Amino acid sequence: MLKIKQLIAQNIQKGILAINPAAELGVDELAGMLEYPPDAGMGDLALPCFKLSKTLRRAPVMIAQALAEGMDCACVESAQAVNGYLNIRLSPAYLTEHVLAQVLEKKEKYGAPTIGQGKKVVLDYSSPNVAKPFHIGHLGTTVIGHSLKKMHEFAGYECYGINYLGDWGTQFGKLILAYRTWGSKQMVVQGGIDTLVELYVKINNAITAEKEEGKTELADAARAEFHKMEMGDEENLALWKWFIQISLEEYEKTYAQLGITFDSYLGESFYTDKMPAQVQKLRDAGLLKLDDGASIVDLDEYGMPPCLILKRDGSTLYPTRDIAAAVYRKENLHFDKCIYVTSTQQILHFKQWFKVVELMGYDWYDQLVHIPYGTVSIGGAKLATRTGNVVLLRDLFGAAIEKVTEIMEEKNPEMKGRSDVAEAVGVGAIVFYYLTNNRIKDIDFNMDDALSFDGNTGPYVQYTYARSCSVLEKAGEMTGTDFVITAPEEQALLKVLATYEEKVLMALRDYEPSVITRFILDVAVAFNRFYHNCRILSESDERIKQTRIALTLATKHVLGSAFEMICLKKTEKI
Ligand code: ARG
Numbered sequence: 001m002l003k004i005k006q007l008i009a010q011n012i013q014k015g016i017l018a019i020n021p022a023a024e025l026g027v028d029e030l031a032g033m034l035e036y037p038p039d040a041g042m043g044d045l046a047l048p049c050f051k052l053s054k055t056l057r058r059a060p061v062m063i064a065q066a067l068a069e070g071m072d073c074a075c076v077e078s079a080q081a082v083n084g085y086l087n088i089r090l091s092p093a094y095l096t097e098h099v100l101a102q103v104l105e106k107k108e109k110y111g112a113p114t115i116g117q118g119k120k121v122v123l124d125y126s127s128p129n130v131a132k133p134f135h136i137g138h139l140g141t142t143v144i145g146h147s148l149k150k151m152h153e154f155a156g157y158e159c160y161g162i163n164y165l166g167d168w169g170t171q172f173g174k175l176i177l178a179y180r181t182w183g184s185k186q187m188v189v190q191g192g193i194d195t196l197v198e199l200y201v202k203i204n205n206a207i208t209a210e211k212e213e214g215k216t217e218l219a220d221a222a223r224a225e226f227h228k229m230e231m232g233d234e235e236n237l238a239l240w241k242w243f244i245q246i247s248l249e250e251y252e253k254t255y256a257q258l259g260i261t262f263d264s265y266l267g268e269s270f271y272t273d274k275m276p277a278q279v280q281k282l283r284d285a286g287l288l289k290l291d292d293g294a295s296i297v298d299l300d301e302y303g304m305p306p307c308l309i310l311k312r313d314g315s316t317l318y319p320t321r322d323i324a325a326a327v328y329r330k331e332n333l334h335f336d337k338c339i340y341v342t343s344t345q346q347i348l349h350f351k352q353w354f355k356v357v358e359l360m361g362y363d364w365y366d367q368l369v370h371i372p373y374g375t376v377s378i379g380g381a382k383l384a385t386r387t388g389n390v391v392l393l394r395d396l397f398g399a400a401i402e403k404v405t406e407i408m409e410e411k412n413p414e415m416k417g418r419s420d421v422a423e424a425v426g427v428g429a430i431v432f433y434y435l436t437n438n439r440i441k442d443i444d445f446n447m448d449d450a451l452s453f454d455g456n457t458g459p460y461v462q463y464t465y466a467r468s469c470s471v472l473e474k475a476g477e478m479t480g481t482d483f484v485i486t487a488p489e490e491q492a493l494l495k496v497l498a499t500y501e502e503k504v505l506m507a508l509r510d511y512e513p514s515v516i517t518r519f520i521l522d523v524a525v526a527f528n529r530f531y532h533n534c535r536i537l538s539e540s541d542e543r544i545k546q547t548r549i550a551l552t553l554a555t556k557h558v559l560g561s562a563f564e565m566i567c568l569k570k571t572e573k574i
Contacts, residue, residue: 489526
């Protein structure tokens with residue numbers, strides 16, 4: 001549609017110059033003014049002419065009239081002036097020749113923008129804290145992060161995904177203490193991450209309890225264990241490595257269900273020896289201030305609380321590590337943009353250390369981007385958890401897969417390979433439901449809504465994809481190349497497909513996967529309307545039939561491409 005908008009804008013520009021030869025309105029600007037009318041009965045595109053009346057010093061009605069009369073563009077079927085709007089109907093022949101032909105030619109690459117060519121983006125996402133549960137709070141960073149990566153890749157960026165594991169810190173001291181107190185090798189080998197999480201929860205509860213009694217024995221002991229790690233104690237470091245190994249194996253299962261891979265797992269521990277140089281730089285620049293023994297960067301001038309760099313005992317903090325990691329990434333990966341995806345709770349943290357990076361004189365500070373998202377809670381279905389009040393991502397996926405299996409067994413008892421499909425649809429339902437919302441909004445998760453096969457859901461769109469595959473399978477080889485559009489549903493579907501590139505650009509601009517999710521719904525709705533109202537395989541006119549098969553194939557390509565962008569698996573059969 002971008003190209004179509006450009007062509008129409010060129011024509012409008014001519015019309016405008018005829019009205020006023022001195023008017024300076026660029027083609028891009030005019031293309032940007034073209035809107036999609038809320039009601040398709042009004043046309044496919046519209047230009048609100050009141051936006052031009054000041055420049056042209058004419059009434060909008062008059063401008064619309066003149067532009068309609070002067071419209072002469074291959075992609076326009078008709079142009080009408082209505083109440084100061086120029087309403088444009090697109091030519092079906094043009095849509096078939098350009099949009100349909102292009103989708104068939106470019107397949108899943110159709111609609112790919114080129115804005116990222118030659119640029120590199122690093123994305124820091126998922127990043128769970130090892131030994132703490134991987135829970136639904138991580139769903140956002142994981143799927144939004146990956147979706148942003150896919151989107152950037154689609155637009156030509158070279159992308160590098162980092163799972164910045166929280167693999168260092170006092171939690172390991174706690175875990176080691178808990179393991180030595182209550183655990184055993186055999187227990188952890190058998191129970192894996194669940195045992196680790198149980199131990200972690202147990203020690204935390206115990207520490208809270210002793211605190212209430214005014215005691216700090218366990219807390220001190222945990223800190224001592226971590227201190228031993230920092231000093232290079234081999235036994236503790238071996239345990240630490242083992243705990244990370246066990247956690248990673250578990251995470252990998254979840255990532256595989258989502259089809260997610262990372263280019264790097266370099267976590268917090270990796271940056272330990274990279275921090276002193278940055279702390280020194282801060283000190284040399286006179287940016288460090290002592291505050292009750294701790295070293296801080298004062299950000300009062302920028303309306304923020306101070307950024308904490310070193311604790312009183314000289315140990316480093318979360319921002320210190322992030323600064324060192326950013327510098328390391330810039331020097332080694334040479335990014336043009338580095339994106340961090342975390343919950344809104346960390347907005348201040350990122351603002352603060354981004355500012356510190358700027359104050360340190362790094363001229364790439366403005367290439368750092370924080371993308372926050374709202375919180376997730378669970379309503380509706382109750383999920384059993386062994387770990388107190390958190391819902392593990394794994395259990396959420398498990399429950400969804402179980403439900404989908406039940407539904408599918410009812411609907412289609414004989415289907416083969418059901419467990420694969422149930423996993424794709426179950427996990428897909430959760431992801432789709434989550435990514436339909438604006439990322440910044442807090443959401444309350446409702447399992448029944450997410451899993452419905454009829455609503456605006458993952459199962460619905462995956463089912464639509466499978467439907468297109470099944471039509472194509474029955475159709476066999478596609479033979480036609482000479483297409484003709486005869487039904488309004490065909491044209492409506494093509495029009496939706498034609499907006500793909502625009503939607504991708506919009507999603508990129510706003511870092512907003514929900515733009516793609518909603519686009520997928522628009523395609524699914526348009527395709528299903530077409531499917532129900534137009535005969536495809538039983539159509540007797542061969543040219544019409546081939547056109548409809550081609551439209552089905554085009555839908556499959558575009559849906560497939562968009563599914564990949566939001567971590568949704570392409571289900572050929574459901
Ligand atoms: N591990 C952190 C957490 O779970 C998120 C890390 C985000 N990335 C970063 N570079 N700070 O809260």
